[in-house]
Amino acid sequence: MAFGQPRIEYKTNAQMRTMHEAGLVLSRALDAAVAAATPGTTTAQLDAVFRAVLDEAGAKSNFLGYHGFPATICTSVNEEVVHGIPGDRVLQDGDIISIDGGAIVDGWHSDSARTVIVGTPDPEDVRLSEVTEEAMWRGIAALATGKFVGDVGNAVDDYVSSVQGKPLGILEDYVGHGIGSEMHMAPDVLNYRTSHRGPKIRPGLCLAIEPMLVRGSIETAVLDDEWTVVTTDGKRSCQWEHSVAVHEKGIWVLSAPDGGAERLAPLGVVPVPVP
Template sequence: MGRIHLKTPQEIEWIRESGRIAAQTLLMLEKAIEPGITTIEIDRMGEAFIKKHGGKPSFKGYHGFPSSVCCSINEQVVHGIPNARKLNEGDIITLDVGVFKNGFHGDSAITVAVGNISSDVQQLMKVTKEALYLGIRYAQVGGRLGDIGYAIESLAAQHGYGVVREYTGHGVGRELHEDPHVMHYGKANSGLRLKAGMVFTIEPMITMGSHEVEVRKDGWTAVTKDKSWCAQFEHTIVLTPSGPDILTMP
């Protein structure tokens, strides 16, 4: 664990501005999702929207990632690369967006239903979103990092779901990924003591089956090994003495 930079009030406002653009981008894209749209169209719309609002896409070119919006469909967990694939009725797609503005990043993700989806998949999405907000609730000054992961994992386990372990939440600031690593599983009352001014993402990836994942030949797209579907919701938050404050609100 490297040094964690506690953010100043001004830095927090800059992150909030980037986070707001990320959230607005996701809202715009969510409305555009329908059967027949391709992920490359989604990516182009997202990039244009971010630039129009004075930001830069955080992901494009990051360690060589080719796109502005990660588009992960069904059994794809994270880092899906946009292409000519069309979305079908009944699919789900996770849209992950990062925005860089004023020297700081904001990072957020949502899973969106394409047309009508099965009740099983609706339940997966609902529980994953609940898990995010439960994790946020446990992000309290004086608490511990493990409390967040324990809360998320416990909720997922109640529904027989898996929690992906290879990909974690992370600090956000001048860099897209900073310390600390925020696990979405773990032991209560373990890990780093939480302090005011910490800024990080919570972004549980929850599967309908096993938590095990593998990366496809493109070197980016992670999928569940058992091909079970996966949902993800993500916010960037800052810890304050009066509780966690979500920085990725539209």
């Protein structure tokens, strides 16, 4: 028996506009958490700061309670790749932390992540974060110009491979995803080049594009808490993520206040608000 691919949810313009509302709340919450990420702060305190912004806006967290996850953000520090649980860990000078969060407004989801270097930065961590963030934007630009979802991973891989200096690894075990009435939906969005083109890019498609890069091996393991993913060699990692909508006029980065205009302009892409 042949099985089809998981069904992709294509959104109306009105639904995508609501997702943008969720994205704006999420952006403000991440702004607050990033600003609070200083030496001496605990990851639980970052979660509280993030949660307060959602509460004030009347938005819900899509992380809290998700398969039992106990917090509103993931705080992944140093060798932790994704899904770090906020707690009593105190941020130290020189730590690198990825803060990943989401918000729901009227049943529609947003998802975004940023990486912060706490206090005095290690130049190699700065490079890691800058390359990861730019790789994300290259993937987003490919969503505007490509024909298939696989073009996103091709663009990420091509950029990371072209960067001069010590090679950085692209994680393959964790990828981007569709987003809409749920946080994780079809299709998967790979961050690396394969022969699989994926589904066609067409209006109503909304994706969370989230490359994760490491300074060493791409091999990972899950800790005993059954959530936190770490690099097995202890090398540092980084994640950046935005939720993006495709509509009949172009693309719009739902979790960026300017729709991605500033970072996409150098790549020749002009985002257009959802009509």
